[in-house]
Amino acid sequence: YNTLDSKDLKIFKVSANGQAAQFEVGTKHKSKGSPLEITLPFELSRYCHKLHVIVEIEYETSPSATALQWLTPTQTVGKKHPYLFSQCQATHCRSMIPCQDSPSVKHTYYAQVSVPKELVALMSALHDGQVPDPSDSSRVIYRFRQPVPMPSYLIAIVVGALESREIGPRSRVWSEKENVDEAAFEFSETETMLKTAESLAGPYVWGQYDLLVMPPSFPYGGMENPCLTFVTPTVLVLTSFKSLSIKVIAHEISHSWTGNLVTNRNWEHFWLNEGHTVYIERMIARCMESEHLRQFKGIGGWKELQESVNQFGANNVLTNLVPNLHEVDTDEAFSSVPYEKGFALLYHLEELLGGPEVFMGFVKSYIQLFAYGTVTTEEWKNYLFTYFKDKVDILNKVDWNAWMHTPGMAPVKPKYDTTMADACTALCQRWDLASFTEEDVKKLNSPQLIEFMALLLQEEPLPLSHVKKMQEVYQLNSVKNAEVRFRWLRICVRAHWEEAVPLALKMATEQGRMKFTRPLFKEVYNFSKYSDKALNTFKENRGALHPVTAMLVAKDLKING
Ligand SMILES: CC/C=C\C/C=C\C[C@@H](O)/C=C/C=C/C=C\[C@@H](O)CCCC(=O)O
Numbered sequence: 076y077n078t079l080d081s082k083d084l085k086i087f088k089v090s091a092n093g094q095a096a097q098f099e100v101g102t103k104h105k106s107k108g109s110p111l112e113i114t115l116p117f118e119l120s121r122y123c124h125k126l127h128v129i130v131e132i133e134y135e136t137s138p139s140a141t142a143l144q145w146l147t148p149t150q151t152v153g154k155k156h157p158y159l160f161s162q163c164q165a166t167h168c169r170s171m172i173p174c175q176d177s178p179s180v181k182h183t184y185y186a187q188v189s190v191p192k193e194l195v196a197l198m199s200a201l202h203d204g205q206v207p208d209p210s211d212s213s214r215v216i217y218r219f220r221q222p223v224p225m226p227s228y229l230i231a232i233v234v235g236a237l238e239s240r241e242i243g244p245r246s247r248v249w250s251e252k253e254n255v256d257e258a259a260f261e262f263s264e265t266e267t268m269l270k271t272a273e274s275l276a277g278p279y280v281w282g283q284y285d286l287l288v289m290p291p292s293f294p295y296g297g298m299e300n301p302c303l304t305f306v307t308p309t310v311l312v313l314t315s316f317k318s319l320s321i322k323v324i325a326h327e328i329s330h331s332w333t334g335n336l337v338t339n340r341n342w343e344h345f346w347l348n349e350g351h352t353v354y355i356e357r358m359i360a361r362c363m364e365s366e367h368l369r370q371f372k373g374i375g376g377w378k379e380l381q382e383s384v385n386q387f388g389a390n391n392v393l394t395n396l397v398p399n400l401h402e403v404d405t406d407e408a409f410s411s412v413p414y415e416k417g418f419a420l421l422y423h424l425e426e427l428l429g430g431p432e433v434f435m436g437f438v439k440s441y442i443q444l445f446a447y448g449t450v451t452t453e454e455w456k457n458y459l460f461t462y463f464k465d466k467v468d469i470l471n472k473v474d475w476n477a478w479m480h481t482p483g484m485a486p487v488k489p490k491y492d493t494t495m496a497d498a499c500t501a502l503c504q505r506w507d508l509a510s511f512t513e514e515d516v517k518k519l520n521s522p523q524l525i526e527f528m529a530l531l532l533q534e535e536p537l538p539l540s541h542v543k544k545m546q547e548v549y550q551l552n553s554v555k556n557a558e559v560r561f562r563w564l565r566i567c568v569r570a571h572w573e574e575a576v577p578l579a580l581k582m583a584t585e586q587g588r589m590k591f592t593r594p595l596f597k598e599v600y601n602f603s604k605y606s607d608k609a610l611n612t613f614k615e616n617r618g619a620l621h622p623v624t625a626m627l628v629a630k631d632l633k634i635n636g
């Protein structure tokens with residue numbers, strides 16, 4: 076028999092080349108789902124390699140499918156139509172489709188999706204036309220074609236009352252109609268970023284690059300679904316300084332090479348996807364803005380790594396760059412470690428081997444070598460030594476075991492240029508309350524304001540007097556920028572400013588990006604007087620959260636079942 080991955084699927088019927096096939100759903104694993112074992116109704120001749128077997132599976136997904144979030148009309152902006160979106164990374168595709176749900180397997184795909192005609196369906200593929208549903212005049216069928224082989228975690232679908240605007244020669248932005256014009260403004264730099272990325276990494280092979288602004292409950296900043304990046308609405312700041320959206324879009328565009336074209340063989344090598352993507356993302360910042368900005372981003376990333384190491388614990392093997400994930404739920408293993416310890420390693424190698432142009436040359440060559448395939452850390456390292464065959468003496472001095480197979484912070488902290496960070500550090504070190512003036516923050520751009528907040532978060536909790544004075548002088552409670560607001564509210568709750576508790580819980584529930592929602596719930600939960608308030612707020616909102624967000628916040632708040 077042949078086995079596919081499945082999770083909570085109701086299988087009605089299986090056939091192979093038109094003949095009924097026996098099937099059995101095996102024992103369910105707590106996070107990996109169940110094997111779907113299909114017995115073919117004919118012998119596969121071992122000598123006939125060209126035999127095509129078309130397997131048809133009639134099935135239904137579960138209302139609790141972990142790949143899907145079903146939104147009621149009240150949960151949408153327009154309030155008139157329901158909404159569905161998927162998030163398959165890492166191992167949730169099997170709750171949407173019976174498949175070989177491993178990044179080691181790459182495939183093309185074709186899909187036809189029937190939806191009520193007032194709704195639009197989109198997928199991580201090229202549009203291949205739409206026709207009225209011949210079986211139901213109230214529905215329309217959308218057709219999709221993905222000709223580039225890709226892993227199952229990049230299959231994505233969205234259905235909703237969506238509209239689009241053209242933002243470039245190969246890009247449209249999609250969202251509910253209420254947000255589509257502001258989204259078109261926010262993402263106007265997309266083609267420039269695509270061209271910059273192509274100049275660094277090689278041709279963009281996916282054809283179309285569209286963006287979809289997600290509902291607020293989307294659990295991540297972005298998801299690199301081919302042809303259709305999903306992006307959180309929390310990056311919409313609608314000012315000329317589009318730092319949040321440019322950062323996330325540069326990251327997702329970079330995945331078109333590292334992750335989507337060159338793919339980690341399994342999730343223990345996730346750092347290959349994310350570390351290289353952050354490296355290219357920051358190279359785009361260097362090209363479009365300045366090297367000072369790339370250095371500044373490196374400094375911020377080091378703090379994100381520190382935060383993840385603090386959360387897991389410095390001896391936790393999940394802070395290894397290459398962790399052993401046997402019997403580990405990938406959603407629980409997820410953190411900034413593969414992103415920022417991965418970037419730190421690549422930046423460290425850049426420093427050792429000759430600088431950004433030299434090392435980006437290696438990254439481009441690595442992409443060309445492994446394109447359309449999958450890769451492991453060992454294969455990456457072997458190619459690194461081959462590419463830099465004249466610098467093997469330098470590479471042999473790198474403590475590879477410390478970098479890859481040891482928990483905690485990276486063994487070497489890169490020496491980043493602090494030109495853009497100095498103003499943030501200086502402000503963070505000033506403690507004479509009387510000298511605080513509005514000018515202090517007016518001269519910081521929003522990335523610097525975020526860095527200033529991140530520095531304060533690294534210190535011991537501020538005294539309540541300081542936080543109140545900062546609010547009085549800087550008016551931070553009214554800042555809408557999600558990255559600033561998220562850090563400011565954590566600073567306030569840590570200082571036990573009780574008026575900030577409802578603001579923190581409001582931000583934790585009005586959007587569902589886990590980067591914000593999980594720490595905000597935890598911060599309120601750790602303020603003992605308000606632990607119950609955190610628990611009750613979570614329980615009241617649990618049904619509106621994405622299933623993975625709900626599972627992880629429940630674990631954070633030590634709620635069983
Ligand atoms: C060592 C961890 C091994 C495997 C984890 C792989 C996937 C984990 C799964 O939870 C999916 C993650 C998807 C992330 C998508 C986008 C991120 O780049 C966004 C990062 C945080 C944010 O900006 O919101």
Ligand SMILES: [Zn+2]
Pocket residue numbers: 326330348349352
């Ligand atoms: Zn990524």
